[in-house]
Amino acid sequence: MRIVIIGNGIAATSAAVSIREYDMENGITMLSDEHAPFYSRPRLTEYLAGKVAFEKIVIRDETWYAKNNIELMQGVRVESVDPGHRAVTGSFGLLNYDRLLIASGASAALPSFYNSHLEHVFTLRTKEDADRIAAVAARSRTAVIIGGGLLGIETAYALAERGLEPTVIEVFDRLLPRQLDAESANMLQDMLAQKGLHFLLAQQTASLSNEYGMVKISFKDDSALSADMAVISAGIRPNISFLKNSQVEVGHGIIVDTRLRTNIPDIYAAGDCAEFKGKIYGIWPAAKEEGEIAGKVIAGQEASYHGSLMSAKLKVASIDMASVGDITIGSQTRAESRRDGSSFRKLFYENEKLKGAILIGDTTDYFKLQREIAQSAG
Ligand SMILES: Cc1cc2nc3c(=O)[nH]c(=O)nc-3n(C[C@H](O)[C@H](O)[C@H](O)COP(=O)(O)OP(=O)(O)OC[C@H]3O[C@@H](n4cnc5c(N)ncnc54)[C@H](O)[C@@H]3O)c2cc1C
Missing domain, CATH: 3.50.50.60 (FAD/NAD(P)-binding domain)
Known part of the structure; x- marks a missing residue:
């Protein structure tokens, strides 16, 4: 066979x-x-940052x-x-x-404003993408990352590690809307700003073009921003x-x-x-x-799949952030949150069963909460 x-x-x-x-x-x-x-693949951003040799990943x-x-x-x-x-x-x-x-x-999703003739506009999915981005980053000062999801944030951080000034553009009015609530998203944004990342929130990109050797990002509200390079991070x-x-x-x-x-x-x-x-x-x-x-x-064995637990952990040095399970608030949801300086923890229960969690600052309970949520989901 x-x-x-x-x-x-x-x-x-x-x-x-x-x-x-x-x-x-x-x-x-x-x-x-x-x-x-x-x-x-998750360690590609470390490789892009120049922190690790390819052989190590x-x-x-x-x-x-x-x-x-x-x-x-x-x-x-x-x-x-x-x-x-x-x-x-x-x-x-x-x-x-x-x-x-x-x-x-x-592959990386390509929004309608993308076209393959644009110069210095990238997506990140493979080693070859990372190599192409790194080559242009080496002669760039500024970068725009379109998409404020986990990958967008990690890509921006990798470019900051390479000495660039990155700006993350997000269509929602806060970062990681599927993984964080408003309070934790604001906390995370402040922490990332201290690492040299800039943010433009609630901004919808209308078009991309090359002008004077730069990438020009034009927004639906008629404002615009130019950078030496752009990375699109808009899903898969x-x-x-x-x-x-x-x-x-x-x-x-x-x-x-x-x-x-x-x-x-x-x-x-x-x-x-x-x-x-x-x-x-x-x-x-x-x-x-x-x-x-x-x-x-x-191989002819008995086995069946019943779905996986959604989980996400940000991989940015000295910022611990994780989100597990379902953090949406419905009529039956009870949420418990605790903030202690730069630490934040919010647990989401439905019918008194733990269904989701957000952790910022201290993620030591990440795996324990994953197990508990998986168990309550049955
Ligand atoms: C930069 C980055 C960071 C990430 N970080 C995280 C993270 O922190 N945590 C997390 O959970 N997930 C993360 N992800 C997502 C995670 O990497 C993917 O969910 C995972 O790699 C999917 O695995 P896969 O085997 O299904 O597909 P892939 O890893 O995409 O592998 C599929 C392979 O098939 C090849 N292929 C496709 N079409 C063809 C064809 N026609 N012929 C031959 N070969 C083909 C592709 O080139 C590729 O090599 C990250 C992704 C990226 C890009």
């Missing part, structure tokens, strides 16, 4: 590890359009694949999937599969375009059931490209869990 895996990220690799726990015999081929070996080097009887094809792109002939095709030619796992992840879009004409059912991502199966027999999906119960998690722990379970199922 030949197992083909599209991707070489955390979902793909977790699946390969799971398969190899039960089956060392059947061939596994992994196809990746990146040239780098499997690395920690590599998780599996070539020896691991050889030891586990896995063929890794790097720098190859899958262009189509043909379930009728059980084949994937692309820059490598044609490859037949008996079981196919799609773990192709996601699953990598699923190669499934056109394949009959694999897609919504925003590839629709999977509790066994990570798609609607087509012997085709599975996991990670940022997969949509489970209407949700694309877009976080590392969820991609890992989905990959592990998909791997077990492909």
Whole structure:
């Protein structure tokens, strides 16, 4: 039996590890359009900041694949999937599969004001993106980051570490609206301002252009700002375009059931490209869990997936901030908050069960709260 895996990220690799726990015999081929070996994508911002060599964020080097009887094809792109002939095709030619796992992840979302002819406008998803950003950052003084989510903030901090003056633009009137409430968002913004980050909140970008060698960001209210470079950090879009004409059912991502199966027999999906119960998690722990379970199922084991807990931790030196679970306030929600100097903790209960938490300043309870929230969710 030949197992083909599209991707070489955390979902793909977790699946390969799971398969190899039960089956060392059947061939596994992994196809990746990146040239780098499997690395920690979340640590790319540290790499961009120039704080860590790339080798330090590599998780599996070539020896691991050889030891586990896995063929890794790097720098190859899958262009189509043909379930009728059980084949994937692309820059490598044609490859037949008996079981196919799609773990192709996601790319950075590109808003309508983006066009590929713009100079010095980037997104950050891969090592190659980080290298391109770093090369231009080396001759830049100012940067604009469009999007005040976790990745936008971490990218801005990485550029500040490189000596640039970054401004984060956010369409909402506060940072991290899905992870923080207004009070904690204001606290975090003050802390980040002390690290040299600037913010423009409640500003909607209308267009981008190049003027006098700079990037000009024009806003819907007719104001504008120019910087030497810009990074767009406006969410993700699953990598699923190669499934056109394949009959694999897609919504925003590839629709999977509790066994990570798609609607087509012997085709599975996991990670940022997969949509489970209407949700694309877009976080590392969820991609890992989905990959592990998909791997077990492909290896013929009993396993099922019931969703992951949303969690986020900011990776900015000396600022501890974490958010876990659901922090929305409904009619049945009771919230308890405590502020103590630069420390803030808010717990959200529904029917007296803990459902979400925000921690700033002291995140030592992060994993404990994650467990408690996961337990209450059943
Ligand atoms: C800079 C950055 C920081 C992040 N920080 C955090 C964090 O702190 N915490 C957190 O939980 N999450 C974080 N994330 C998100 C996290 O990295 C992702 O959720 C996770 O990597 C998803 O894993 P995946 O295996 O599904 O996909 P990916 O990691 O995207 O891997 C998919 C692979 O498939 C390849 N591929 C795609 N299409 C094709 C094709 N047609 N042919 C061949 N290969 C293909 C891709 O190039 C890629 O190598 C961060 C993401 C980024 C970019």
